[in-house]
Amino acid sequence: MSDMLVKLYALPPVSPVLAAVENQGITIRRAMAPDKPRIVEWVKTHSSLSASGEADVCFSHTPISLFVATRGKEIVGYACYNATAPDFFGPTRVLDSEQGKQIGKALLLRSLHALHDEGYAYAIIGGVGPQQFYEKCVAATLIEDSKPGIYKDYLGAKE
Template identity: 30%
Template sequence: MDVRSLKEDPGLAGSIRELLNLTLSKDFVDRKFFRKITVEDPNFDPRFALACVEGGRVAAAALGVMRTKEPRQVVEQQKSVAWIKALAAVPEAREALKELVGILEGEFVREGKRQVRFSDYASWYLAPGVDLEYDWLLSLLIQSGFRKVGEAVNYEVDMSLFYYPERVKALASELHRRGINIRRASLGERELIGKWVEEKFSPFWRVELEMALAAEDGGVLAAESDGKIVGFSVYGALRPDFFGPIGVDPDARGGGIGTVLLFDTLTLMRGEGVRVATIPWTTHLTFYAQVPGVYRVRSFAVLAKNLP
């Protein structure tokens, strides 16, 4: 088996991306998104991006990662964990893919890792886990010793069916009456809002907020009350069609801020020309079910395996 890493043969990157698209039927990885989850990931190490080459083509690929740089606040906390963020293979090379998984596991053990996970790797991820419709991939990982440790869903919204309901307009008016203002944040507020998001939620969400502020086709909304931030929402962080994260201060929940942020942000995405919006990696099923145009819910299993 001819196994090469992107460190050894960086020219294989395009073929790996093509393989992801042609073998993972629910996923669509354009060049920009592929760069986001590989070379633009500050933790990316080309030694852990593996390809099996057969007959002059990439037949199987595995993208592994360890968190070594960002977010710096969690590097020490996650020092014993590694991730496989993507796996792909043509049907006749699935045994070769299993071998690639084993090679990655061996590399991670040598790096001192005690667990490998698939694929809840924030903030530069393809998917939050194994899509349950990829039954062959789920079976391959289970046979390799992985076990389910969590679950998540992606909502997909047909934006030709999306609209801003009257009930949400009434909520927005009520928020305005109560002195709660929802506005677009500027790049100059990156530190102010980013610090608030990190303190209230997580450093991962801060990373994605900063990505969106810097993106040409992304953005951030902030909800304010009495000059203080009480909520935020993001779009276009990893890719233009991605919504989120979104969060409201626990002390300000229950009054409609989250719902208005949700609909205002999706309206901005519609204005950007997003055809299908993805609300990724969530367990908040009822909150997002209120969005007109939801036409698909992808279910994922998060898997993990303890290493020797």
């Protein structure tokens, strides 16, 4: 999977998307330290062992570089940034049963706006899965010859 580039200075506003998911009873918020064991386990179960390692790293940053989507106390999705490398977005995941409800878009925009607020002008979406989703949501563009990119020495097997 190739990487994609996003212009953080040209992001759409996050407020309308956050309002749309809040109307469905979903809260998007920055994770807190006490959330770590539950979130890392959820990521391991619903994403992969490698993604749980990346989520774990996010808790060592100040501020924590992971946003979580919840319905009450139930986790329905997450998004990491600055996990594999500085200025990288991902990994991210929304439960299959919750997809198509703008939760992924809200997590993406909240994370990318956080990167912008931290002073970055551009962000890299690493090892993109749904390319069209990122093109549509944030006008991301493919970075040529970026496969496998930073992941070339990755030790993990297919998960």
